[in-house]
Amino acid sequence: MAEEKTSGRRRWPEGYDPQRTRSELVASALRLFEENGFDRTSLQQIVVDANLTKGAFYHHFESKEDLLWRIQTEYLDTQLEGAQAIVEQGGDPIDQVRELIRLSLEGVAQHRPHVAIFQQERRHLTGERLAEITRRRDEVEALFRGAVQAGIDAGRLRGDVSARIVTFGILGMCAWAFQWFNPRGSLSIDDVATQFTAMVLDGLVAGA
Known part of the structure; x- marks a missing residue:
């Protein structure tokens, strides 16, 4: 089942999935770091690309x-x-x-x-x-x-x-x-x- 997207954040129909959220953030960072470099990629760009929030980011990672x-x-x-x-x-x-x-x-x-x-x-x-x-x-x-x-x-x-x-x-x-x-x-x-x-x-x- 496809995930729902509400208010700029991703909501999983099956309920919150920490591993999936983490994987989305990593996948987003991989794309952006490779394309733009670490310095030119902001934390905001990572969470927007993953359609998640900074709160979700800081639940899994301390910093960029x-x-x-x-x-x-x-x-x-x-x-x-x-x-x-x-x-x-x-x-x-x-x-x-x-x-x-x-x-x-x-x-x-x-x-x-x-x-x-x-x-x-x-x-x-x-x-x-x-x-x-x-x-x-x-x-x-x-x-x-x-x-x-x-x-x-x-x-x-x-x-x-x-x-x-x-x-x-x-x-x-x-x-x-x-x-x-x-x-x-x-x-x-x-x-x-x-x-x-x-x-x-x-x-x-x-x-x-």
Whole structure:
């Protein structure tokens, strides 16, 4: 059943739905932050776009910065959970690197606005929120770096490269895909992952 709209606010026929209200606010912020940037998006614009009220906003978020932090946390948590699952499975470190590249690119395909906002707007975070996002980002990087280092230690990847620099290169290459990847284009995210993996591993595999 469609929701009713009364007096500039959204009323759910089934009664107030906190999760749905929160999702509407996040979706609105994702659109506006990506289109206009964090600085040029006001709290008023977010609630008007979501057809909600400031009261509804403050029920879920402390501030516009708090909303930005939660958006970035949501994205990083999916990446962290996925990377942990890949690494915990063990096995061939090259397969791990391959799956981590795919995970990163799938994040771009499935959460493009989150990635764009993470890359372009996280400088607006301060204090504990910035520290928390930095910690999560570092945990993701550490999992990627650990897989690369395991490949080096096992003699599967070249020993004359820095695992840290390789990790920065992989993550930067994958993240930047948000600028050009078109999910409706001729290449699927699997196609892109296959080509990225070939480029990375062709230069890293020992004896190549």
